[in-house]
Structures are given as C-alpha cells and as structure tokens.
Amino acid sequence: xxxxxxxxxxxxxxxxxxxxDAGRKLGGVEDELVLxxxxxxxxxxxxxxxxxxxxAVADDNGVxxxxxxxxxxxxxxxxxxxxxxxxxxSD
Amino acid sequence: MAAMGTSNxxxxxxxxxxxxxxxxxxxxxxxxxxxTQAKTAAAIFTQFTQEDVDHIVKSMVxxxxxxxxxxxxxxxxxxxxxxxxxxxxxxxxxTEFAYNYIKDKRTVGIxxxxxxxxLVEMAEPIGVIFAITPITNPTSTxxxxxxxxxxxxxxxxxxxxxxxxxxxxxxxxxxYETARKHGAPEGVFSCLESHTLKDNAYxxxxxxxxxxxxxxxxxxxxxxxxxxxxxxxxxxxNTPVYVEKTADLDTAVVDIIVSKTFDNGTICASEQTAVxxxxxxxxxxKKFAELGAHICTETETELLTRTVIDPKTGFMQPxxxxxRAIDIAHSAGISVKPGTKLLIAEIKGVGREHPLSVxxxxxxxxxxxxxxxDEALRVCVDLNHAGGVGHTAVIFSGNDEVIRKxxxxxxxxxxxxxxxxxxxxxxxxxxxxVPTFSFGCGTGGGNSTTDNINIYHYLNIKRLARRTQTHMWxxxxxxxxxxxxxxxxxxxxxxxxxxxxxxxxxxQIGAVxxxxxxxxxxxxxxxxxxxxxxxEVQVITQGVAALNFYKAxxxxxxxxxxxxxxxxxxxxxxxxxxxxxxxxxTPFLDLRKRVIQYPTEKTIxxxxxxxxxxxxxxxxxxxxxxxxxKERGCKVTLADYSLSPDVAIVDPQFVMSMPxxxxxxTGIDCLTHALEAGVSSYASAYTDANAMQxxxxxxxxLPIAYEHPHDEQARSMMHNASCIxxxxxxxxxxxxxxxxxxxxxxxxxxxxxxxxxxxxxxVIAYNAAVPAKFLPSPYQKGYVAHKKYATIADLLGLGGxxxxxxxxxxxTAIEQLLDQLGFPxxxxxxxxxxxxxxxxxxxxxxxxxxxxxxxxxxxMPLMSExxxxxxxxxxxxxxxxxxxxxxxxxx
Numbered sequence: 001x002x003x004x005x006x007x008x009x010x011x012x013x014x015x016x017x018x019x020x021d022a023g024r025k026l027g028g029v030e031d032e033l034v035l036x037x038x039x040x041x042x043x044x045x046x047x048x049x050x051x052x053x054x055x056a057v058a059d060d061n062g063v064x065x066x067x068x069x070x071x072x073x074x075x076x077x078x079x080x081x082x083x084x085x086x087x088x089x090s091d
Numbered sequence: 092m093a094a095m096g097t098s099n100x101x102x103x104x105x106x107x108x109x110x111x112x113x114x115x116x117x118x119x120x121x122x123x124x125x126x127t128q129a130k131t132a133a134a135i136f137t138q139f140t141q142e143d144v145d146h147i148v149k150s151m152v153x154x155x156x157x158x159x160x161x162x163x164x165x166x167x168x169x170x171x172x173x174x175x176x177x178x179x180x181x182x183x184x185x186t187e188f189a190y191n192y193i194k195d196k197r198t199v200g201i202x203x204x205x206x207x208x209x210l211v212e213m214a215e216p217i218g219v220i221f222a223i224t225p226i227t228n229p230t231s232t233x234x235x236x237x238x239x240x241x242x243x244x245x246x247x248x249x250x251x252x253x254x255x256x257x258x259x260x261x262x263x264x265x266x267y268e269t270a271r272k273h274g275a276p277e278g279v280f281s282c283l284e285s286h287t288l289k290d291n292a293y294x295x296x297x298x299x300x301x302x303x304x305x306x307x308x309x310x311x312x313x314x315x316x317x318x319x320x321x322x323x324x325x326x327x328x329n330t331p332v333y334v335e336k337t338a339d340l341d342t343a344v345v346d347i348i349v350s351k352t353f354d355n356g357t358i359c360a361s362e363q364t365a366v367x368x369x370x371x372x373x374x375x376x377k378k379f380a381e382l383g384a385h386i387c388t389e390t391e392t393e394l395l396t397r398t399v400i401d402p403k404t405g406f407m408q409p410x411x412x413x414x415r416a417i418d419i420a421h422s423a424g425i426s427v428k429p430g431t432k433l434l435i436a437e438i439k440g441v442g443r444e445h446p447l448s449v450x451x452x453x454x455x456x457x458x459x460x461x462x463x464x465d466e467a468l469r470v471c472v473d474l475n476h477a478g479g480v481g482h483t484a485v486i487f488s489g490n491d492e493v494i495r496k497x498x499x500x501x502x503x504x505x506x507x508x509x510x511x512x513x514x515x516x517x518x519x520x521x522x523x524x525v526p527t528f529s530f531g532c533g534t535g536g537g538n539s540t541t542d543n544i545n546i547y548h549y550l551n552i553k554r555l556a557r558r559t560q561t562h563m564w565x566x567x568x569x570x571x572x573x574x575x576x577x578x579x580x581x582x583x584x585x586x587x588x589x590x591x592x593x594x595x596x597x598x599q600i601g602a603v604x605x606x607x608x609x610x611x612x613x614x615x616x617x618x619x620x621x622x623x624x625x626x627e628v629q630v631i632t633q634g635v636a637a638l639n640f641y642k643a644x645x646x647x648x649x650x651x652x653x654x655x656x657x658x659x660x661x662x663x664x665x666x667x668x669x670x671x672x673x674x675x676x677t678p679f680l681d682l683r684k685r686v687i688q689y690p691t692e693k694t695i696x697x698x699x700x701x702x703x704x705x706x707x708x709x710x711x712x713x714x715x716x717x718x719x720x721k722e723r724g725c726k727v728t729l730a731d732y733s734l735s736p737d738v739a740i741v742d743p744q745f746v747m748s749m750p751x752x753x754x755x756x757t758g759i760d761c762l763t764h765a766l767e768a769g770v771s772s773y774a775s776a777y778t779d780a781n782a783m784q785x786x787x788x789x790x791x792x793l794p795i796a797y798e799h800p801h802d803e804q805a806r807s808m809m810h811n812a813s814c815i816x817x818x819x820x821x822x823x824x825x826x827x828x829x830x831x832x833x834x835x836x837x838x839x840x841x842x843x844x845x846x847x848x849x850x851x852x853x854v855i856a857y858n859a860a861v862p863a864k865f866l867p868s869p870y871q872k873g874y875v876a877h878k879k880y881a882t883i884a885d886l887l888g889l890g891g892x893x894x895x896x897x898x899x900x901x902x903t904a905i906e907q908l909l910d911q912l913g914f915p916x917x918x919x920x921x922x923x924x925x926x927x928x929x930x931x932x933x934x935x936x937x938x939x940x941x942x943x944x945x946x947x948x949x950x951m952p953l954m955s956e957x958x959x960x961x962x963x964x965x966x967x968x969x970x971x972x973x974x975x976x977x978x979x980x981x982x
Contacts, residue, residue, distance in 0.1 A: 042138045043135065043138070044135055044276065044277070045131050045132065045135060045276060045277045045278065046277075048131060048134075048135070073137065073138050074138065076134075076137055077134045077135060077137060077138060080130070080133070080134035080137070080218075081130065081131050081134045
C-alpha cells in the first residue's frame, strides 16, 4: 500500500505559528507528516506547548509525525519533558 | 545547610509517603503544575549558552543590589528579627560577593580541562530544585539561591518560612521578573504561597524534583533528608571561639563583637562561647566591657539563662532569636547601660547543667576561663560536640602550633582563624572561603559536604576521560659485554672484596678459575658454592652471612638462572637486611601500582656482575628472581628493577660444554621468553625488536647448538639470543605459559625449560583464539596476539595465507623443534599418573593463578581455562591435538 507523506518546514522564528499551521493541515494527511526542524535552533515553553498539542491532534487523526533534522540539544529537551516519545525522528 | 537558620527542636515531621494522603486533589494538582512548569523551564534552560546565563545573572545581581534596602526593610518589618542595616549588607553580600566569585566561572559545557590527566569536566544542570528558605535570612538566601540557580541553568521552587513569606516571595518575584526580562525560561522560579509542611513533604518526594536545598529549621531539614532525594540540608551550629593568650586581643574582641552582633547574632556560624586563657581572661572581659558589652554577674547570669533557654528542651527560646541585647536584658530584668551591644555570661562547663553552653542566635555570648591550652582545647571540643559538629569553629591566636592543633581537634567545615565567625564563615570578606549562605556541615551535621554551598553543588559534574597514553619503559642494565672472551672485561671493575657465587659443577670444571684470572689484583676473592637448584631461603641466608663476613663490595654470579637469581636475592638482603622476601613476593597487577615497595634505603652498596653459563634464563639482565618455597611446594617470583644485575657478561665460552639436555631446556626457555614477550599486553616496539630477533636466532641456531655442541657460532648466537629475549621480557614480561610452568615445575620437580616446552604449543593455540575474557590493558589497542604470532610465522618464513594458517604453521614449527630436541610430548609421558595429576590440579591452578607472570598475558586466563590448559599438556601435543584445541577455542 502506498504511503502518503506530507513535508512541512518549521520556521525558526515562528515555531508556534508553524506548528499551528501544520496542525490545520493534519486533516488532509493520510499517513505521515514530516516536520523539518533543521532551521530551529532553540525551543521555548510556548513551542513545547504547541508541540504537545500538535502531537495530541496527530494522535486523534492517526497520523504519524516525523521530526526531521532536530538538533540534539532540542532532542534532549523533548526527552526531558517526555515529548520525544510522541514523535518519530529522522536525519 | 546550616545557615543562617535557627535550629529549633523538631516540632512536626510529615513522612513524605503520607503527604499525598493528607493533601486534597486540587492541592496536589496545583503542586504538580508548579513542578511541571519548573521541569519544562529546566529542560528549555539546557539549550542556553554560558553567555546567555551570564547575561541574565548580571542583570539579577544588579536588580538585587538595587532592591537590597527595600528587601531588608520588608524582612525586618515582617520577621521582627535582626538589624535592618545588617540585612541590607547581607543582601549585598548575597548578590555582589556571590557574583564576584561566580562571574568568571564556567557552568555550561566544559567547565574545566585537566590536560595532564586527559580529563575534561562538563556541567550538567540538576533540573528542578526545591528550596526551603529561613526566617533569619529570608531575602538574602533567596537572592543567593536564585543567582546560583540561573548560573547553573536550574529551576527552583521556593518554600519560604511562613513567617517570612512576604519578603521572601518579593525577593523571588524581583529575581524572576528580572531573569525573564533578560531571557530566562518561563517558570524558572516559583514560590509557594501560604503553605504547610504537607506541601513541603509532597514536593520533597515528587519524582520530578531532583534536589532539595533546605536552609532553615531542623524539622524541614530532617524532612528533606528523609525524602530519599539528594538533599543539601542543615546541621546546627554551636561555634566555639578560642581566644589564646598570644592573640591580638583588640582584634579578637572587636571581631567577636562584630560577629555576635551582626544581624543580632542570627548567623549560625557566629560565636556562641568564648574559651579564654586564664592569663588574659580578665583583660579580655575588660576590653569587651569598654566596647559596649555587659558582663553579667552570677545572679544576672541566672536571670539571663531563665529568659533565653527553654528549660524543657535545653535549647534557646525562639522568642529571643535575633533580638537586641538591650531588649533581652530588659526581658531578663537585668539593668544595662544604654547602647549595650552584647551580654556576656560566664559558664563553668558544657552540657545540660550549663544551659548557656548551647547555640544562642542572639547577642548573648558565654565565656569560659581555661587554665591551659589543653583545657581550652578540651572545652572547645565539648562545645563542638554539644550541637555543632561539622559547622564552624573560630580561633584567635598568634601561635601556629596551637592553631594547627585546634584545626586538628575541631570537627568543623570552617575553622576561622583571627577573623569573626559569622562574616568569616560566609566567605569572601575576611578570607578566601567561597561566599555562601549555606554551610555544609559534613556527616557530623547530617550533610554530604563540609563545603560552603556554591554553584558547584547545583551541578552534576560530568568527567570526560580520554584514554591515557600510558607511559611505558625499556630498562636494561647499562653494561652488557658479549661474544667470546667477554669475561676479560672483569678487569674494569675494581673491588676490595669479591664473592663469586657459583655451583659445584662450574667450580669443578675450572670456570671459577677462569673468572678469577680477570679479577683485578689485590681483590680479596671468596667463592660461595651453592646447590645447583632454584634457590631456597636458606641458601640466600647463608650467602648473605658470607657477604657480611667478608664485607663484600662486589658479587660475581657465575652460573645459570638459579645461581644468578640467588645472587640477586643475596644482594637484596645484604643491602637491605630488613627486606622480607615473602612479603616482596606479594602478587601484584601493575608493577608501578604494587602495594609492596622494594627497599630504596640501603645500608651498604654492592655491585652485582652476572656471568650466565646457560643460554636460556637471561637472568643476567632481568629484574626477576625465582625463589623456591619448599614449605608450600611452589615457586614465587620476585620482580623489581632493583634486582637487575649491574653488569652482564655474556661470554659463550662458559656454555661450550653445556650438555645436550640443558641446551634444549634452556633454549626452549629462551624461545618461550621471546614468544611471550612478543604477544604480551606490555609489548612495545622496543621489546618487539628484541623478541623477534631472539625468536629468529633460536629457530636458526638452537638445533645446531643441540646437534653440534662445539659449534662456536651457534653457541654464541644462542647465548646472545638468550640475553636479547631477556631484554624483551624484562620490559614486556612473560605470560601464562610461565605461570603454568612455574606451578607445574615446582609441584613435580620438572626443569623450568622442560615445563615450558610441555605447555608451549597449547598456550599459543589458547592465546591465538578469541578470548573468553579479555585482559584490561591500556597498553594495547585491540586484540593482536594472533596477528603477532602470524607476524612471527612470516619472520620465520613458515608460509600460510591467513592468520589462522600462519598461527598453525608456527605451532607446527615449534612442535617440530621440540621433537628435534627430544622433548616429551606430554606430561603423561613423564610418568605422572592421571590420578596423581588430578589430585594436584587444585594446587596447580591456584599457584598458576597467583603467579604474576600471566598478568601481562594477552588473554586473561580463567581458572577453568588453566585446568583445561594443564589437561591439554597432560594429554600431549601433536598436530591434530593442537588443531582441535585451536578450533574449539575459536568456536
């Protein structure tokens, strides 16, 4: 069975906005959504909140979320706040 | 930590597990939210750089300084404790002095590099810290902890003392708002609003709280320690100050007043009892009185005691804490002059019968008259142990010896010399102690540290340890003379009294006379003939007696390994009579880290010249000596470079008449040395060069020397091979083959070379296989034994395409050599029954495992493997046998 993958780039300056935009597109995604984090250098508490909400919506829609290009220090933050398990990661 | 807090008796302690049951669901949800917020902040904080945090810290320090007076006023008004002006100073110390200490310190990423140890220290934040703050220093403690937390990228939930909540929470608010304004994560600080001990207990046990930093009363601190979480907690103080007769009394009196009146004595490091030498006692009290202290009469002391000490508990009355001297005097009904700073009351001892000997966090100082230094120190120890273990002690003295002794007997994290206790212990003002508002009190105070708590206690310090390029060595005697007639070089060594140690055979065949010929004229020469066997203690003792009798300054060891080893041990015992040979033979893992050290102090110095008469042991250049322990039925190896002979003379004329059997035995011993040094975990390019050359020489010349004993070149080359192999194994050591041979040879009386030959093919197959257990070795990278055997096979031109083929060819070549030299193929072939061998097996393996020889073997032998190796040797070698073992090991 073919897999449909949607690829979105997360804007470094507007992480929350980008995630909210991505959230709105979740309904149209069948299988997998790839969020490109390669330009994101740091996350703050609002970004983490947005990611948690986004993960919840993705779960509801049965869509797998893949975060691409996440810096290791951001990965460590996600791990510490127990958000890492909500996503898949790729280089 | 001991703070700046009161150490009142425990009134209530909520066990952490019960806290959850006592709180409402709403309250738990609220507390959980606080922790989650702090945890998220701490996680976000991990992304911050050093520059980021330093920028925030500086802004917080400036805000703290700006608000120092405002916060001090709030604290004074709310708590009614201490002195407002002093609280301003405390706030400034907590910000400016703390900043001065931390501003250039690295707390992010790499914080310290120690290149000489290949170590790098890196910082890892703690995470969420739950901080309890006291009533006595309600704002300065908050400022200090906030600055430390931001510097170390941690989040803090504050729980202020209920009676200081307004001022403490205002301090948290000022710090938080400033930090946020300059980029700190949201929720990095929070402060519990009106709360209970149940809240504290719940948060202390919370899984996402990583550290508890409890500065406050004893109850809170005990709860912190009982939570099961890492905690920095309080130890109460009871600071003694010893005013010794050589002290600068003006300084001492002013400093004690400064300390004891600072913030009305609320700092727990302040002096509680002054122990004063009798000679200066009256003068000191006079000086106190001149500077505004009131010296209480006996009656006044009784009144004061009733007022400030709770008779039920024996502790200070909380109502007196931080109050002015004049107010305390008034409460006690004591009439004092206006402006009285301090109340001084004499005590005659320490303990419950002397109520004022306890901690008093107000301006009341007890004094004790001491009639001697010893008495003064004893009373200070008593005070230290009367509630102040691990905290602080103070001494004023000009006598370094007394100061040192005071330091030794006081159990205190801070021993302040010629400075005020309170301000001195805080650090950075009167001395170079680390500025703090929390005093670690060590295990005596229930703490894990005696440090002044600082940024490093808010960090997990990680150590990145790079592999160390271990120093190696290549040590050999500095004089080696070789080739035919090298013995003539004896002429170079003048001596008054020389002892020639040799065996009966060599004396009979005229070898001793040959040596005598080249000893310089005028030397008194004595010949000590010892049995032709590996030396026993008795032989050594007799030899040393001869050395002492003739006052020898030179030993010439003429013989095989046994004679030279005996001479080495005679030299050792002659030069260092107290040396215990049994102790020196204690097993060790690493020569440089051994527990037992060889003597370096020598009562006499003697030169040892070794002239080998066999071509195998190489004892003329090695730092080893084998001693037979008849009682235990084993051989022990002594090893130390101090055992190496000073001079080696490798003259083949002494081996021309060696019998065939001895030629074979010693030749194989030499080959075993070279092979084991070659694959040793201590092998280096230096030892490899010698090992390989020796192997090449043995394969070429041993068969010739065996078949044609008078072939001068073959004898000469084998004699050199023996010495060259010894140069290798003197530095790379040997291996498990020797451990097996030592054990087996001693038990069954088999010559060393022959015992080696029985083990050799099996050991090569064993070492060439993938080890069941690798031997930790910093000297080598990867497992290379099989590759080195293959290199040896190449060197000998044995052929083979793969490493395995080459190793097999090497084993075959060795077997062929052994056959050629007439060696038995098995231990069974020596006539040892299977039952006898089986009975001996426990001892054989035990002694082999204790033998230091295998410590450098590339493969760590397990006991079961030693048993297997012994049985392999028992069953015997043969192409098929070894091959099957090899395959078995590989599998």
